[in-house]
Amino acid sequence: MTDVARADVCAVAIADCFRGDGEILANPIGTLPTLGGRLARELHEPRLVMTDGEACLIGDTPPLGEAPAVIAGWNPYRRMFDVVWGGRRHVMMGAAQIDRYGNQNIASIGADPDRPMRQLLGFRGAPGNTINNPTSYWIPRHSTRVFVEKVDVVCGIGYDRAAQVGAAARFHELRRVVTNLAVLDFETPDRRMRLRSVHPGVTVEEVQAATGFELAIDGEVPQTRLPTPEELAVLDRLDPEGLRHREVPS
Amino acid sequence: MSEADVVARLADGMTVGIGGWGSRRKPMSVVREICRSSLRDLTVVSCGGPDVGMLCAAGKVRRVVFAFVSLDTIPLEPYFRRARESGAVAARQMDEGMMLLGLQAAAWRVPFLPTRAGLGSDLLRIDPELRTVTSPYPGPGGVHEELVAVPALHLDAAIVHVNRADENGCGQILGPDPYFDDLFLEAAAQRFLTCERIVPTAELTASGPVQSIRVTPLMVDGVVEAPGGAHPTSCVPDYPRDEAFQRDYAASAAEPGGWDAFRKEWIDGLDERAYQEKVKR
Numbered sequence: 001m002t003d004v005a006r007a008d009v010c011a012v013a014i015a016d017c018f019r020g021d022g023e024i025l026a027n028p029i030g031t032l033p034t035l036g037g038r039l040a041r042e043l044h045e046p047r048l049v050m051t052d053g054e055a056c057l058i059g060d061t062p063p064l065g066e067a068p069a070v071i072a073g074w075n076p077y078r079r080m081f082d083v084v085w086g087g088r089r090h091v092m093m094g095a096a097q098i099d100r101y102g103n104q105n106i107a108s109i110g111a112d113p114d115r116p117m118r119q120l121l122g123f124r125g126a127p128g129n130t131i132n133n134p135t136s137y138w139i140p141r142h143s144t145r146v147f148v149e150k151v152d153v154v155c156g157i158g159y160d161r162a163a164q165v166g167a168a169a170r171f172h173e174l175r176r177v178v179t180n181l182a183v184l185d186f187e188t189p190d191r192r193m194r195l196r197s198v199h200p201g202v203t204v205e206e207v208q209a210a211t212g213f214e215l216a217i218d219g220e221v222p223q224t225r226l227p228t229p230e231e232l233a234v235l236d237r238l239d240p241e242g243l244r245h246r247e248v249p250s
Numbered sequence: 251m252s253e254a255d256v257v258a259r260l261a262d263g264m265t266v267g268i269g270g271w272g273s274r275r276k277p278m279s280v281v282r283e284i285c286r287s288s289l290r291d292l293t294v295v296s297c298g299g300p301d302v303g304m305l306c307a308a309g310k311v312r313r314v315v316f317a318f319v320s321l322d323t324i325p326l327e328p329y330f331r332r333a334r335e336s337g338a339v340a341a342r343q344m345d346e347g348m349m350l351l352g353l354q355a356a357a358w359r360v361p362f363l364p365t366r367a368g369l370g371s372d373l374l375r376i377d378p379e380l381r382t383v384t385s386p387y388p389g390p391g392g393v394h395e396e397l398v399a400v401p402a403l404h405l406d407a408a409i410v411h412v413n414r415a416d417e418n419g420c421g422q423i424l425g426p427d428p429y430f431d432d433l434f435l436e437a438a439a440q441r442f443l444t445c446e447r448i449v450p451t452a453e454l455t456a457s458g459p460v461q462s463i464r465v466t467p468l469m470v471d472g473v474v475e476a477p478g479g480a481h482p483t484s485c486v487p488d489y490p491r492d493e494a495f496q497r498d499y500a501a502s503a504a505e506p507g508g509w510d511a512f513r514k515e516w517i518d519g520l521d522e523r524a525y526q527e528k529v530k531r
Contacts, residue, residue: 054426054427055426056426074426076426076427076428077271077297077427077429077430078350078428078429081347081350084347085347085365085366085367107343108334113341113343113372113376114337114340114376115334115335116334116335117335118331118335119326119330119331119334119335120326121318121319121320121325122298122316122317122318122319122343123317123343123344123346123371123373124317124318124346125317125345125346125347126345126371127345127348127367127368127369127370127371127373128345128346128347128365128366128367130370130371131366131367131368131369131370132366132367153372153376154370154371154372155371155372156371157369157370157371161370161371162370164370165369165370165396166393166396167389167390167391167393167395168366168369168395168396168397169366169370170390171366
């Protein structure tokens with residue numbers, strides 16, 4: 001067992017998704033993704049461009065829930081499409097459902113899109129995001145309800161759909177799926193979802209049991225790396241109220 | 251003009267665009283007036299918030315054109331969800347960038363605009379009206395790419411709420427984001443602007459930079475002064491969202507007879523001035 005908080009492992013795993021991105025708009029959506037993105041910007045990707053969650057680009061790296069002390073630019077809603085369609089962006093979205101090729105659903109649950117069993121948010125920007133810029137996903141509760149054999153509605157497109165589209169999908173790229181249990185990716189010959197690492201204290205069997213399809217597993221699955229003392233100090237500064245522990249309890 | 255004057259110029263079955271975004275800077279005073287009217291079978295186009303939820307709950311909507319409907323701090327709009335899950339309203343779903351292009355195409359008077367957004371997704375499966383177009387120009391490797399052709403999204407009317415305006419329809423947005431508001435106006439046959447305060451034109455540049463005068467008289471047919479008109483949605487910097495009111499509104503959807511109780515208290519028998527006085531109490 002380990003005394004490291006699971007939320008801290010997740011935050012660092014999310015930060016590592018942005019490693020090597022350089023000067024792009026890092027657009028993590030949600031509490032832990034925002035924290036992880038800001039951690040990356042603070043420690044290893046200082047050129048990442050990030051927003052305050054609304055219309056401004058941040059000039060400093062503020063704690064969660066606080067306005068930036070320095071504003072570095074104007075990025076209103078409509079401007080975001082210029083960035084997305086130009087490709088200089090890495091988004092991390094959520095998913096109500098996701099399948100083995102990374103098809104994502106945030107629109108509705110149920111087979112009939114005209115009369116859903118559960119109306120969710122809508123397609124939002126998922127189709128445009130996934131076909132235009134690199135995309136990762138954050139799943140705070142890894143379960144067979146989310147990781148499904150077939151999503152009810154394809155919003156964000158996966159590798160099988162992108163392959164069918166052909167040349168126009170040449171900017172499609174799914175990077176990683178980070179969950180409360182593990183890190184997954186699509187680095188397989190047929191682009192099926194692969195178990196990249198399991199978080200400390202989680203077994204491969206537990207992750208597979210919480211996944212509604214067979215994961216690609218090659219050999220010994222490594223453990224997700226532990227946060228460094230420096231990273232933990234930055235996380236405490238960026239999230240002094242510990243909102244991350246509410247999203248992912250240890 | 252007044253909210254009632256705006257509603258008098260709408261008709262059953264119209265396609266109405268509503269500005270703002272989620273639970274932000276929504277022209278709610280006109281939405282309330284539509285709820286009080288006998289209008290029906292509207293197609294509502296919106297970056298949806300409580301405008302969509304209330305109009306659905308009031309039975310005014312036949313179809314919603316949307317990429318999302320949300321109350322921001324409450325992720326899902328409860329009355330919109332109920333209308334969708336009961337089959338009470340039809341939907342045309344889109345990627346939010348497709349809504350941008352549809353409005354832009356209507357504003358520019360072209361039949362469509364091309365995009366990658368939507369390719370490979372189920373939008374092409376569930377929207378039988380949506381077509382693709384093959385580029386007449388060769389791309390990399392000589393391939394003629396097939397793209398989504400987003401059709402022009404023509405509006406019969408658009409309603410937008412801003413912070414300040416003059417009597418001619420110069421509209422000023424003092425908050426950080428214009429959203430799609432000017433596009434909604436430019437895509438519409440009849441264009442209505444509501445504002446917190448009507449001021450002399452010279453005051454506009456005194457209270458904000460020239461770039462904040464996002465709406466010009468070319469885009470507007472009528473101006474309504476509606477102080478507090480975005481309530482309960484936010485209209486920064488004039489006021490934030492009324493979170494307590496919004497929580498009560500959302501909670502009412504879970505109660506039996508919740509909408510009837512809400513509309514009895516906040517819509518029926520109140521004009522906008524009485525509504526604003528009641529909110530302040």
